[in-house]
Amino acid sequence: MEFVIVKLYYPNKWRQNVGDLASIEDKRFNWFLCSNRYEDAIPGVYVAEVSAGTKFYDDVKGINYILMEPAKLLIIEQKELFSKPPEDVIKKLKSNTYQGLALTIDCANPEGSIICPEALFGFVKGKLKIDKKDSSGCPIIQYSKSNYKCIKTKIPDFPSPTDIDDILAAGYPLSVVCKVLYEDIVIYTSNI
Numbered sequence: 001m002e003f004v005i006v007k008l009y010y011p012n013k014w015r016q017n018v019g020d021l022a023s024i025e026d027k028r029f030n031w032f033l034c035s036n037r038y039e040d041a042i043p044g045v046y047v048a049e050v051s052a053g054t055k056f057y058d059d060v061k062g063i064n065y066i067l068m069e070p071a072k073l074l075i076i077e078q079k080e081l082f083s084k085p086p087e088d089v090i091k092k093l094k095s096n097t098y099q100g101l102a103l104t105i106d107c108a109n110p111e112g113s114i115i116c117p118e119a120l121f122g123f124v125k126g127k128l129k130i131d132k133k134d135s136s137g138c139p140i141i142q143y144s145k146s147n148y149k150c151i152k153t154k155i156p157d158f159p160s161p162t163d164i165d166d167i168l169a170a171g172y173p174l175s176v177v178c179k180v181l182y183e184d185i186v187i188y189t190s191n192i
Helices: 087-095 139-154 161-169 174-190
Strands: 003-008 035-039 046-050 055-058 063-067 071-075 100-104 119-124 128-130
Touching: 055 139, 063 174, 071 087, 071 119, 087 100, 139 161, 139 174, 161 174
Parallel strands: 071 100
Antiparallel strands: 003 055, 003 119, 035 046, 046 071, 055 063, 063 128, 100 119
């Protein structure tokens, strides 16, 4: 069983801009940002029922995804089980028609990013669709264009909106542009 490993795009912007007005604890990931979390019929098994329309990002490949229909994910506790789940986890997935796995991970700095660094989602292949919107609908491109002046203060060679449009017009794939911009955004948000 193969999974598409992704991170959640935060569905709101307040975490990016709230600064010290909210405590770090208030800015931490909560399942209710994108799902209902509950104990399933099997005692001790928790699931996250993720809403259709939720956007995700593969920060390794630079690909944007969208969940087209609700999905029920098995919440697991150990990260090492995530990439290669043992047979008992696979059996639970198949017998309960779960569409993937989810877990929370430790994160020193949850604030600032547009991508949630505190949770990983692994959807069974075919459950997520690549979000093929043009670059104007991509959250990373939007963030880069609207915040480029601030980002430039920490990363002087960060591209302007015109530069980003020129790079895309030159034929560079959106996934490559997103990956490079996201790497700079991570550096920027970890230094604010």
